[in-house]
Amino acid sequence: MRIIVNGAGGQMGRVLCAMIDENPATELAARVSVEFTPDPENRVFASIADCDADADCIIDFSHHTAVPTLCAYAAEKKLPLVIATTGLTAEEQAAADKAAETVPVFRSANMSLGVALVAALAKTAAKALPGANIEIVEAHHNRKLDVPSGTALLLADAIKSVRPESTYNIGRHENGKRTDAEIGIHSLRLGGEVGMHEIHFATGTQVITLKHQAQTRALFAEGALSAAAFLVKQAPGCYCMDDLFA
Numbered sequence: 001m002r003i004i005v006n007g008a009g010g011q012m013g014r015v016l017c018a019m020i021d022e023n024p025a026t027e028l029a030a031r032v033s034v035e036f037t038p039d040p041e042n043r044v045f046a047s048i049a050d051c052d053a054d055a056d057c058i059i060d061f062s063h064h065t066a067v068p069t070l071c072a073y074a075a076e077k078k079l080p081l082v083i084a085t086t087g088l089t090a091e092e093q094a095a096a097d098k099a100a101e102t103v104p105v106f107r108s109a110n111m112s113l114g115v116a117l118v119a120a121l122a123k124t125a126a127k128a129l130p131g132a133n134i135e136i137v138e139a140h141h142n143r144k145l146d147v148p149s150g151t152a153l154l155l156a157d158a159i160k161s162v163r164p165e166s167t168y169n170i171g172r173h174e175n176g177k178r179t180d181a182e183i184g185i186h187s188l189r190l191g192g193e194v195g196m197h198e199i200h201f202a203t204g205t206q207v208i209t210l211k212h213q214a215q216t217r218a219l220f221a222e223g224a225l226s227a228a229a230f231l232v233k234q235a236p237g238c239y240c241m242d243d244l245f246a
Protein backbone atom coordinates (compact mmCIF):
# COMPACT_ATOMS: atom_id res chain seq x y z
CA MET A 1 0.00 0.00 0.00
CA ARG A 2 1.51 3.34 -1.14
CA ILE A 3 0.67 6.13 1.28
CA ILE A 4 0.88 9.93 1.08
CA VAL A 5 1.40 11.37 4.57
CA ASN A 6 0.04 14.90 4.99
CA GLY A 7 1.58 16.67 8.01
CA ALA A 8 4.66 14.44 7.67
CA GLY A 9 6.88 16.96 9.49
CA GLY A 10 4.83 16.96 12.71
CA GLN A 11 5.10 14.76 15.80
CA MET A 12 2.58 12.20 14.55
CA GLY A 13 3.66 12.47 10.91
CA ARG A 14 7.25 11.58 11.77
CA VAL A 15 6.17 8.55 13.81
CA LEU A 16 3.87 7.42 11.00
CA CYS A 17 6.52 7.83 8.26
CA ALA A 18 9.01 5.76 10.30
CA MET A 19 6.39 3.03 10.78
CA ILE A 20 5.54 2.98 7.04
CA ASP A 21 9.27 2.70 6.20
CA GLU A 22 9.72 -0.24 8.58
CA ASN A 23 6.70 -2.19 7.33
CA PRO A 24 7.29 -4.25 4.15
CA ALA A 25 3.57 -4.05 3.30
CA THR A 26 3.59 -0.24 3.13
CA GLU A 27 5.50 2.34 1.11
CA LEU A 28 5.86 6.09 1.59
CA ALA A 29 4.46 7.51 -1.65
CA ALA A 30 5.09 11.13 -0.56
CA ARG A 31 5.70 13.30 2.49
CA VAL A 32 3.82 16.60 2.62
CA SER A 33 4.20 19.32 5.24
CA VAL A 34 4.15 23.10 5.09
CA GLU A 35 7.63 23.47 6.60
CA PHE A 36 9.31 21.18 4.03
CA THR A 37 11.57 22.49 1.26
CA PRO A 38 10.06 20.89 -1.84
CA ASP A 39 12.12 18.05 -3.30
CA PRO A 40 9.81 16.35 -5.86
CA GLU A 41 12.50 13.85 -6.92
CA ASN A 42 12.43 12.45 -3.39
CA ARG A 43 8.65 12.89 -3.18
CA VAL A 44 8.79 15.68 -0.61
CA PHE A 45 6.23 18.48 -0.99
CA ALA A 46 5.26 21.62 0.94
CA SER A 47 1.67 21.51 -0.31
CA ILE A 48 -0.66 18.67 -1.22
CA ALA A 49 -1.66 20.62 -4.36
CA ASP A 50 1.89 20.09 -5.73
CA CYS A 51 1.99 16.36 -4.97
CA ASP A 52 1.93 14.23 -8.13
CA ALA A 53 2.97 10.94 -6.50
CA ASP A 54 1.29 7.64 -7.42
CA ALA A 55 -0.46 6.41 -4.30
CA ASP A 56 -3.21 4.15 -2.93
CA CYS A 57 -4.34 6.41 -0.08
CA ILE A 58 -3.63 9.48 2.06
CA ILE A 59 -3.24 9.68 5.84
CA ASP A 60 -3.57 13.14 7.40
CA PHE A 61 -2.10 14.23 10.75
CA SER A 62 -1.79 17.97 10.07
CA HIS A 63 -4.00 20.92 11.01
CA HIS A 64 -7.77 21.22 10.66
CA THR A 65 -7.45 24.17 8.24
CA ALA A 66 -5.65 21.80 5.81
CA VAL A 67 -8.67 19.52 5.55
CA PRO A 68 -10.83 21.21 2.84
CA THR A 69 -7.93 21.41 0.31
CA LEU A 70 -6.93 17.85 1.16
CA CYS A 71 -10.48 16.59 0.67
CA ALA A 72 -10.73 18.29 -2.74
CA TYR A 73 -7.38 16.70 -3.72
CA ALA A 74 -8.47 13.22 -2.56
CA ALA A 75 -11.74 13.46 -4.49
CA GLU A 76 -9.99 14.70 -7.65
CA LYS A 77 -7.30 11.96 -7.53
CA LYS A 78 -9.80 9.28 -6.36
CA LEU A 79 -7.67 8.49 -3.30
CA PRO A 80 -9.13 7.04 -0.06
CA LEU A 81 -8.48 9.49 2.79
CA VAL A 82 -7.83 8.84 6.51
CA ILE A 83 -8.34 12.07 8.49
CA ALA A 84 -6.74 11.74 11.92
CA THR A 85 -6.47 15.51 12.38
CA THR A 86 -8.81 16.78 15.09
CA GLY A 87 -10.65 20.02 15.84
CA LEU A 88 -12.49 20.26 12.49
CA THR A 89 -15.03 23.09 12.18
CA ALA A 90 -18.51 22.33 10.84
CA GLU A 91 -17.41 23.68 7.45
CA GLU A 92 -14.32 21.41 7.42
CA GLN A 93 -16.45 18.42 8.41
CA ALA A 94 -18.78 19.27 5.53
CA ALA A 95 -15.76 19.21 3.17
CA ALA A 96 -14.96 15.69 4.41
CA ASP A 97 -18.59 14.61 3.92
CA LYS A 98 -18.53 16.03 0.39
CA ALA A 99 -15.34 14.11 -0.48
CA ALA A 100 -16.98 10.94 0.89
CA GLU A 101 -19.47 11.13 -2.00
CA THR A 102 -16.54 10.33 -4.33
CA VAL A 103 -13.98 8.39 -2.22
CA PRO A 104 -13.97 6.48 1.09
CA VAL A 105 -13.13 8.84 3.99
CA PHE A 106 -12.23 7.61 7.48
CA ARG A 107 -12.33 9.94 10.51
CA SER A 108 -11.74 9.42 14.22
CA ALA A 109 -10.63 11.74 17.03
CA ASN A 110 -8.74 8.76 18.43
CA MET A 111 -7.13 6.26 16.07
CA SER A 112 -6.22 3.84 18.86
CA LEU A 113 -7.85 0.43 18.36
CA GLY A 114 -7.73 0.03 22.16
CA VAL A 115 -9.84 3.16 22.73
CA ALA A 116 -12.37 1.90 20.16
CA LEU A 117 -12.52 -1.37 22.09
CA VAL A 118 -12.98 0.48 25.41
CA ALA A 119 -15.82 2.51 23.83
CA ALA A 120 -17.51 -0.74 22.74
CA LEU A 121 -17.05 -2.26 26.22
CA ALA A 122 -18.41 0.94 27.83
CA LYS A 123 -21.60 0.61 25.78
CA THR A 124 -21.98 -3.00 26.90
CA ALA A 125 -21.40 -2.04 30.56
CA ALA A 126 -23.82 0.93 30.41
CA LYS A 127 -26.52 -1.36 28.98
CA ALA A 128 -25.84 -4.17 31.48
CA LEU A 129 -25.77 -1.81 34.49
CA PRO A 130 -28.61 0.65 33.76
CA GLY A 131 -28.63 2.24 37.25
CA ALA A 132 -24.87 2.59 37.67
CA ASN A 133 -23.24 5.97 38.37
CA ILE A 134 -20.73 6.62 35.58
CA GLU A 135 -17.64 8.80 35.98
CA ILE A 136 -14.83 9.31 33.44
CA VAL A 137 -11.32 10.40 34.46
CA GLU A 138 -8.73 11.42 31.87
CA ALA A 139 -5.06 12.43 32.28
CA HIS A 140 -2.78 14.11 29.72
CA HIS A 141 0.52 15.99 29.53
CA ASN A 142 0.77 19.55 30.83
CA ARG A 143 0.93 21.11 27.32
CA LYS A 144 -2.56 19.92 26.30
CA LEU A 145 -4.93 22.79 25.45
CA ASP A 146 -8.37 21.21 25.21
CA VAL A 147 -10.37 20.14 28.28
CA PRO A 148 -11.83 17.59 28.54
CA SER A 149 -9.99 15.48 25.97
CA GLY A 150 -11.76 14.68 22.70
CA THR A 151 -11.42 11.02 23.67
CA ALA A 152 -13.24 11.54 27.01
CA LEU A 153 -16.09 13.11 25.04
CA LEU A 154 -15.95 10.28 22.48
CA LEU A 155 -16.34 7.76 25.38
CA ALA A 156 -19.17 9.79 26.95
CA ASP A 157 -20.91 9.96 23.56
CA ALA A 158 -20.58 6.16 23.21
CA ILE A 159 -22.33 5.73 26.58
CA LYS A 160 -24.98 8.32 25.68
CA SER A 161 -25.74 6.37 22.50
CA VAL A 162 -27.13 3.54 24.68
CA ARG A 163 -28.29 5.75 27.58
CA PRO A 164 -29.83 8.74 25.78
CA GLU A 165 -30.97 10.48 28.99
CA SER A 166 -27.30 11.05 29.97
CA THR A 167 -26.08 14.57 30.76
CA TYR A 168 -22.40 15.54 31.08
CA ASN A 169 -21.03 17.17 34.25
CA ILE A 170 -17.60 18.41 33.17
CA GLY A 171 -15.26 19.26 36.06
CA ARG A 172 -17.79 18.95 38.92
CA HIS A 173 -17.24 21.90 41.24
CA GLU A 174 -20.53 22.78 42.92
CA ASN A 175 -21.98 21.40 46.16
CA GLY A 176 -24.90 19.02 45.81
CA LYS A 177 -25.81 15.44 44.95
CA ARG A 178 -25.06 14.03 41.52
CA THR A 179 -28.09 13.11 39.42
CA ASP A 180 -28.63 9.56 38.15
CA ALA A 181 -28.44 10.75 34.54
CA GLU A 182 -25.11 12.53 34.77
CA ILE A 183 -21.74 11.30 33.52
CA GLY A 184 -18.99 13.07 35.48
CA ILE A 185 -15.91 13.94 33.39
CA HIS A 186 -12.68 14.89 35.21
CA SER A 187 -9.36 16.05 33.73
CA LEU A 188 -5.85 15.75 35.17
CA ARG A 189 -2.85 17.51 33.56
CA LEU A 190 0.34 15.76 34.59
CA GLY A 191 3.89 16.23 33.24
CA GLY A 192 4.51 14.06 30.16
CA GLU A 193 1.44 11.80 30.40
CA VAL A 194 0.66 10.45 26.86
CA GLY A 195 -3.02 9.80 27.61
CA MET A 196 -5.05 7.85 30.19
CA HIS A 197 -8.81 7.30 30.27
CA GLU A 198 -10.78 5.50 32.97
CA ILE A 199 -14.52 4.86 33.07
CA HIS A 200 -15.99 3.89 36.46
CA PHE A 201 -19.38 2.19 36.75
CA ALA A 202 -20.65 2.11 40.38
CA THR A 203 -23.82 0.15 41.16
CA GLY A 204 -23.84 0.71 44.94
CA THR A 205 -22.52 -2.81 45.60
CA GLN A 206 -19.58 -2.87 43.20
CA VAL A 207 -17.39 -0.66 41.04
CA ILE A 208 -16.27 -1.79 37.58
CA THR A 209 -13.49 0.22 35.94
CA LEU A 210 -12.44 0.21 32.28
CA LYS A 211 -9.03 1.77 31.70
CA HIS A 212 -6.99 2.65 28.63
CA GLN A 213 -3.41 3.79 29.02
CA ALA A 214 -1.56 5.11 25.96
CA GLN A 215 2.15 4.39 26.32
CA THR A 216 3.44 5.87 23.07
CA ARG A 217 2.13 8.01 20.22
CA ALA A 218 2.93 5.06 17.94
CA LEU A 219 -0.44 3.55 18.78
CA PHE A 220 -2.23 6.36 16.87
CA ALA A 221 -0.01 5.74 13.81
CA GLU A 222 -0.69 2.00 14.10
CA GLY A 223 -4.45 2.66 14.16
CA ALA A 224 -4.24 5.03 11.19
CA LEU A 225 -2.45 2.32 9.18
CA SER A 226 -5.14 -0.25 10.11
CA ALA A 227 -7.77 2.30 9.03
CA ALA A 228 -5.96 2.83 5.70
CA ALA A 229 -5.69 -0.93 5.04
CA PHE A 230 -9.44 -1.20 5.67
CA LEU A 231 -10.34 1.91 3.69
CA VAL A 232 -8.64 1.02 0.39
CA LYS A 233 -11.12 -1.89 0.04
CA GLN A 234 -14.24 0.22 0.68
CA ALA A 235 -16.74 2.03 -1.53
CA PRO A 236 -17.06 5.83 -1.25
CA GLY A 237 -18.63 6.91 2.05
CA CYS A 238 -17.86 7.97 5.63
CA TYR A 239 -16.17 5.44 7.91
CA CYS A 240 -15.10 5.43 11.58
CA MET A 241 -13.52 3.10 14.15
CA ASP A 242 -16.79 1.18 14.67
CA ASP A 243 -16.55 0.03 11.05
CA LEU A 244 -13.21 -1.68 11.78
CA PHE A 245 -14.96 -3.94 14.29
CA ALA A 246 -18.14 -4.52 12.25
Ligand SMILES: NC(=O)c1ccc[n+]([C@@H]2O[C@H](COP(=O)([O-])OP(=O)(O)OC[C@H]3O[C@@H](n4cnc5c(N)ncnc54)[C@H](O)[C@@H]3O)[C@@H](O)[C@H]2O)c1
Pocket: 006, 007, 008, 009, 010, 011, 012, 013, 032, 033, 034, 035, 046, 047, 048, 060, 061, 062, 063, 064, 065, 066, 083, 084, 085, 086, 087, 108, 109, 110, 111, 112, 220
Ligand atom coordinates in the same frame (compact mmCIF):
# COMPACT_ATOMS: atom_id res chain seq x y z
N1 LIG B 1 -6.86 10.91 15.76
C1 LIG B 1 -5.85 10.62 16.57
O1 LIG B 1 -5.75 9.51 17.14
C2 LIG B 1 -4.79 11.65 16.81
C3 LIG B 1 -3.67 11.35 17.59
C4 LIG B 1 -2.68 12.32 17.74
C5 LIG B 1 -2.83 13.56 17.12
N2 LIG B 1 -3.96 13.80 16.39
C6 LIG B 1 -4.16 15.06 15.69
O2 LIG B 1 -3.30 15.09 14.54
C7 LIG B 1 -2.94 16.44 14.26
C8 LIG B 1 -1.41 16.55 14.23
O3 LIG B 1 -0.89 16.23 15.51
P1 LIG B 1 0.67 16.42 15.82
O4 LIG B 1 0.80 16.18 17.28
O5 LIG B 1 1.48 15.63 14.86
O6 LIG B 1 0.82 17.98 15.52
P2 LIG B 1 2.11 18.77 15.00
O7 LIG B 1 1.79 20.21 15.19
O8 LIG B 1 3.35 18.22 15.62
O9 LIG B 1 2.18 18.43 13.44
C9 LIG B 1 1.32 18.97 12.47
C10 LIG B 1 2.11 19.07 11.17
O10 LIG B 1 1.21 19.43 10.11
C11 LIG B 1 1.85 20.42 9.33
N3 LIG B 1 0.83 21.21 8.63
C12 LIG B 1 0.09 22.24 9.11
N4 LIG B 1 -0.71 22.71 8.13
C13 LIG B 1 -0.51 21.94 7.04
C14 LIG B 1 -1.02 21.94 5.73
N5 LIG B 1 -1.95 22.82 5.33
N6 LIG B 1 -0.56 21.00 4.86
C15 LIG B 1 0.38 20.11 5.23
N7 LIG B 1 0.93 20.08 6.46
C16 LIG B 1 0.49 20.99 7.35
C17 LIG B 1 2.66 21.24 10.32
O11 LIG B 1 3.66 21.99 9.67
C18 LIG B 1 3.21 20.14 11.21
O12 LIG B 1 4.40 19.59 10.67
C19 LIG B 1 -3.61 17.28 15.36
O13 LIG B 1 -4.85 17.73 14.87
C20 LIG B 1 -3.82 16.30 16.49
O14 LIG B 1 -4.87 16.64 17.37
C21 LIG B 1 -4.92 12.88 16.23
